[in-house]
Amino acid sequence: MTHLDMAGGPEFDRIRAIARALGSGAAPIGDDCALIPFGGEFLALSTDLTVEDVHFRRQWLTLDEIGWRAAASALSDLAAEAAEPIGLLAALSLPAGTDDAAAAAIMTGMGAAAQSVGAEVLGGDLSRGPSLGIAATVVGRTRRPVTRAGAEPGDGVWVTGQLGGAGAALQSLQRGESLTPEQHRFFARPEPRVAAGIWLAEYGARAMLDLSDGIAADAPHLAAASKVAISIHLELLPCADAVCQAGDRIGVAPEQFAAEGGEDYELLAAMPPSFTIEHADQFTAVHGLPLTRIGEVAQGAAGATFLLHGAPIRLSGFDHFA
């Protein structure tokens, strides 16, 4: 059994303990998706669990949005492998008293997220449970998966979209503030970057992951899996507008805030040296989305270093509701 190397942290210690327990009964664990050779290509599979009061609070989101987010977080794992989504299965735990309309609203949101990337709802299961919980499992296909392992010294590190928007929205919600529609959208309607992931793979992406826990937490995984040193220049991060405000409020540089905020679901990709700003402009023309070079891959001890105007900065990873 070959496990991809994973960076530190209690969640990953637990995953490692599980992997040890499974021994030879488990496939390699540690990428965004499980990859299974099938019919000349690969199946990509991933499952993502969303639990009330851990990943969201009900008063912040409509049921439709709760469904969308749960599905989008799983579909984002397909994007990170450059896989084309096929479908989604939903296991819903529903507290007593949840009516059919509520269950249907959640599934409508999940279905809309799936349809937005060309997938369909394939099936599901319902159970009574102590709180609202959604396990979204996605399946996709790819001829050329892009894993986390493959970044090489000399590669550029690029990120799609803007960072920190979901984190800033979460912080405002936790303070009881109301959000602008744009802020709300960052939190409630993350878009799985499926087309972007496939495009980046076509342009030579060597390693990729989706930013679910923030670049501070996720970049080290890409570095560990690829066994390379990654430097991220925080001043280059493409920050969402609300992020400056949020950074000011808690007294950190907005770039640090953007790096530590989770649930943006943008893609982080190591692109070969031949990939230039002109290619990024083409990306933007096609996807209507920035693609920003924020760092580079070098030889050296596997890990990610974060620099603000050249000075190393210690960041903490995103922790749900910490």
Next chain:
Amino acid sequence: MTHLDMAGGPEFDRIRAIARALGSGAAPIGDDCALIPFGGEFLALSTDLTVEDVHFRRQWLTLDEIGWRAAASALSDLAAEAAEPIGLLAALSLPAGTDDAAAAAIMTGMGAAAQSVGAEVLGGDLSRGPSLGIAATVVGRTRRPVTRAGAEPGDGVWVTGQLGGAGAALQSLQRGESLTPEQHRFFARPEPRVAAGIWLAEYGARAMLDLSDGIAADAPHLAAASKVAISIHLELLPCADAVCQAGDRIGVAPEQFAAEGGEDYELLAAMPPSFTIEHADQFTAVHGLPLTRIGEVAQGAAGATFLLHGAPIRLSGFDHFA
């Protein structure tokens, strides 16, 4: 969108409400697995949710057994499609204070169930949650899936193994009684009938499902999906030993108890008229398991009729902890 017809009951009303909400965004729903044409064969996918104090109580089972049952219930859906299992994904919701050893024990049980049918653990997700919950999602492959729709008038209705064992064990546990090792095994270690399902498909099975809610609740689904009338002769049901005792205790015929008890995970199959008791003997020789003819398929209004020595009997479906 073509949905398979489903029998009545509140859970199925809810599934229908969800299917309506999804409209054209959903694949056909209502079989044991979603089936996706892929590379000249079919992918079969299913997800199953197991929740503490709904599907089990912790004092009744080891963590390893909780994991086995959760995985086996999902793998059983692959068996019902005559699919060959590939792998399993596990989404675990763990209450605060669950240690790594506990999570690893659950995954060990899930891994063992997967390995018992040639599958492996492909990946998973962990989250804090209010109680222990496990969403097991399985993927398999088949060139000739056997759905619930396909039974024809004149077919025999056959069942693998013995019925009522899990229900009798559950009843004893609820009364605070201890179980014999065999009784405990029925409840704690259901075996997904994967090899049996593939064998039955090779011998011409026209429709099949796995008995998760008891034959009283499940046979009507096969009848509805196939649009046929099914008669089940309760006195022919192959009852587990403990079932007579349990039936006596609650004052119903053991056959009725066996029909109403859930979680046996045996297969119910409509076999063509050419399938005889000699074939069933071959089945037993290969699988070490009885295969019993318990009824027949006829023309008429879609539905299942249960007869005890010729007299129609009204049965109620199994409801978890009802």
